Amino acid sequence: MTQTLPDHRLIDGRNVARRILAECKDYTDEQNNLGRLVSICIGDVPETEVYVRNQARGAERAGLPFEQVNWDANITQDEAKQIIQQMNDDASILGVIIQRPAPAHINIRSLQSAVHPLKDVEGMNPASIGNIVYSDVALAPCTAAASVELIKETGLNLEGLEVVMIGHSEIVGKPAAMMLMAEGATVTVCHHLTRSVAMHSRRADVVVVAVGIAGFLGPDMIKPGAAVIDIGINQITDEDGNFKIVGDVQTQAVTEVAGWITPVPGGVGPVTVAILIRNAIVAHKRQVAAGWIS
Ligand SMILES: NC(=O)C1=CN([C@@H]2O[C@H](COP(=O)(O)OP(=O)(O)OC[C@H]3O[C@@H](n4cnc5c(N)ncnc54)[C@H](OP(=O)(O)O)[C@@H]3O)[C@@H](O)[C@H]2O)C=CC1
Ligand SMILES: Nc1nc(=O)c2c([nH]1)NC[C@@H]1CN(c3ccc(C(=O)N[C@@H](CCC(=O)O)C(=O)O)cc3)C=[N+]21
Structure with a gap:
């Protein structure tokens, strides 16, 4: 019988993801009352389906509450921004990610800027992304x-x-x-x-x-x-x-x-998904340090 050996040139992302999610689970096990990660899709965007499905799975494996939110493609910029601002103030929400692409009438950059840096689990607010220039890469x-x-x-x-x-x-x-x-x-x-x-x-x-x-x-x-x-x-x-x-x-x-x-x-x-969850944990630690939550 011939045995198929694993190809060691292949880097196994699922394995790396498992490791990161296990570390996150160690953290969530120690918490009670963790807020949820909210993942927003605007309109019907097939490109984001797999991502969001895997976010839900990753969050579950890491013991992090998760909510998928689908906004109608016709939502206005003002409405979208208002909801994001409410989410910033909602203590039951730990973090927010807005999927790309968004419908053409939506200014996605402006929306990403509206996510408070402490809740910006994707690190796409200009303040978060700017920190990378200073080699501050935690989020x-x-x-x-x-x-x-x-x-x-x-x-x-x-x-x-x-x-x-x-x-x-x-x-x-x-x-x-x-x-x-x-x-x-x-x-x-x-x-x-x-x-x-x-x-x-x-x-x-x-x-x-x-x-x-x-x-x-x-x-x-x-x-x-x-x-x-x-x-x-x-x-x-x-x-x-x-x-x-x-x-x-x-x-x-x-x-x-x-x-x-x-x-x-x-x-x-899979590693992208795991890092999103890890970013949510980083956000939690920062919110605690800032006195937003205890
Ligand atoms: N695995 C994951 O987690 C993720 C995967 N993706 C995937 O990564 C890919 C890229 O995504 P994204 O960065 O958002 O895509 P964009 O379309 O925003 O960017 C594509 C980039 O490729 C450059 N490019 C296009 N054609 C050429 C070429 N012939 N030679 C050299 N450079 C070229 C473009 O340059 P220019 O701007 O100058 O035209 C642009 O900078 C997609 O397949 C996407 O689905 C994206 C996000 C997450
Ligand atoms: N704001 C924003 N940020 C993104 O990072 C972003 C986005 N919008 N829009 C869509 C693209 C695409 N993307 C994927 C991430 C992981 C998988 C993923 O988990 N892929 C599995 C697929 C496995 C399966 O089929 O279930 C894999 O490659 O093994 C797929 C796609 C992130 N994106």
Whole structure:
């Protein structure tokens, strides 16, 4: 009988998530009367479904009360802002996350700014995101923090590491680049105007990809032995007509060249969820320290 050995090049995000959620559970076990994490979706956005479903599961595993809130796509900016302000004042609510994307008439940046920094579990309020510049990364955007966590999982020393970040969105690429700098890495950021992404990515020790294009990163774009962190979550239809989630990396081909790689699913996604829950715990500690709750 042949035995299938695990592929040690694959970084198991589910395992990392389990560890983080277990730490959160140790904390929640010691608390009584924890407020709930409120997760808001505006309109019907298929991209956020998996995320919110996994948030509910993660919260349950960590012993954190959770509430999913769906706002009608026609909600006005004023109404949305008012509800957020009420949530800021509601002691039974520990933290708030607003899913992206939102309908075109909603100014999502303004809404994220309305979430009080002490309840901003996603770290997307400009005050929270600004702290990253000061290397204060305790409440950072979840996916960016997940990428750093997964690079650490390889055992590579981040100090002096050459990291190429492909994608510079405000929610992923930019905060990830800042956080990697805070860890001592040398960071190059590529985007759609970069003349040759491959020229940069080929000399990196670690390539982090968040562009939202299935199969974007191929095996000829990395240095042999490099670590590849695949942030992309793209829904495609496979040969049998079934929906399937794939990343931005040609996982099978790149695994033959890489030293480490995060799979999709089972890589960055579960860790993003776990960090959101950990951020809620950080928010709780800060609210206690600020005298908001006891
Ligand atoms: N795993 C997780 O937890 C999460 C996953 N995601 C996934 O990550 C991916 C990216 O998300 P997000 O950052 O929000 O997406 P955005 O669309 O906001 O950003 C994509 C980035 O990729 C850049 N880009 C686009 N085309 C190219 C190209 N040909 N070469 C180089 N750079 C390019 C864009 O540059 P420019 O701005 O210059 O056009 C932009 O900076 C998506 O698949 C999303 O679903 C997102 C959040 C969380
Ligand atoms: N404000 C905001 N912040 C976000 O971080 C954000 C967002 N809006 N909008 C949508 C995207 C997408 N996203 C995902 C996170 C985890 C999984 C996830 O858990 N994925 C599992 C899927 C497993 C399964 O299929 O159940 C995995 O990759 O293994 C998916 C998608 C966060 N996003």
